[in-house]
Amino acid sequence: MADRHAHEAHGDVADLFTQQTWDARYAESDRIWSGRPNARLVEQANGLTPGTALDVGAGEGADAVWLAGRGWDVTALDVSEVALGRVRAHAVEAGVGERVHARHHDLMTGEPLPGGFDLVSAQYLHPPAERFVEIMGLLGGSVRQGGLLLVVGHHPDDVTSGVRAGHGHPELLFTPNKVVAALPTEEWEIRVAESPTRTVDTADGPVTYTDTVVLAARR
Numbered sequence: 001m002a003d004r005h006a007h008e009a010h011g012d013v014a015d016l017f018t019q020q021t022w023d024a025r026y027a028e029s030d031r032i033w034s035g036r037p038n039a040r041l042v043e044q045a046n047g048l049t050p051g052t053a054l055d056v057g058a059g060e061g062a063d064a065v066w067l068a069g070r071g072w073d074v075t076a077l078d079v080s081e082v083a084l085g086r087v088r089a090h091a092v093e094a095g096v097g098e099r100v101h102a103r104h105h106d107l108m109t110g111e112p113l114p115g116g117f118d119l120v121s122a123q124y125l126h127p128p129a130e131r132f133v134e135i136m137g138l139l140g141g142s143v144r145q146g147g148l149l150l151v152v153g154h155h156p157d158d159v160t161s162g163v164r165a166g167h168g169h170p171e172l173l174f175t176p177n178k179v180v181a182a183l184p185t186e187e188w189e190i191r192v193a194e195s196p197t198r199t200v201d202t203a204d205g206p207v208t209y210t211d212t213v214v215l216a217a218r219r
């Protein structure tokens with residue numbers, strides 16, 4: 001999951017979205033995330049009929065591999081080639097290499113994403129505040145009519161509660177309302193807009209985080 005990087009997010013905000021930054025971060029170690037799928041994805045996608053899925057900002061591919069293991073055909077997009085190499089390797093290791101397609105895409109170019117997906121998932125992808133609506137529009141544009149958009153992120157309450165008190169760019173964290181406001185009501189039916197908490201064991205003891213979870217169906 002994305003907790004470690006949210007704590008480390010300091011410096012020029014534009015640098016947080018470049019291939020150079022993320023290739024360097026991923027190259028710091030063989031594996032920077034846990035390898036387990038994100039709990040919010042598992043909660044929301046568990047009961048869905050498998051189809052085609054797009055994982056945007058897929059990282060090392062744990063979510064893509066989990067979805068593929070449940071029968072989904074998954075396209076995993078990321079700006080980092082180092083991460084994409086791990087997505088491919090993990091998918092092959094897990095025996096789902098044929099159902100996971102790792103593709104390079106830089107969201108900051110503003111170019112449209114591939115379209116027609118049954119499910120588009122963005123987990124702990126925190127776009128620059130001034131481009132938030134545009135990026136939500138790009139994600140939504142990839143969902144087929146009747147398909148689902150799942151957006152999960154770190155909630156701003158984490159800053160005020162102190163668990164992310166040292167976050168360098170608190171403006172990147174977002175509420176469910178911010179996501180909902182970016183999705184035109186004539187186009188989207190909101191199924192879930194919640195702020196659940198989760199407790200994670202850390203070296204300093206248990207820490208409780210608040211997530212933003214929005215699941216929307218395209219009309």
Ligand SMILES: C[S@@+](CC[C@H](N)C(=O)[O-])C[C@H]1O[C@@H](n2cnc3c(N)ncnc32)[C@H](O)[C@@H]1O
Nearest residue numbers: 002017022057058059078079080106107108123
């Ligand atoms: C906080 S990580 C989350 C990774 C994964 N979804 C997870 O939950 O473990 C954010 C991901 O977004 C990717 N990313 C950052 N900027 C991007 C951009 N401009 N275009 C596409 N992906 C980007 C990073 O490489 C990274 O893998």
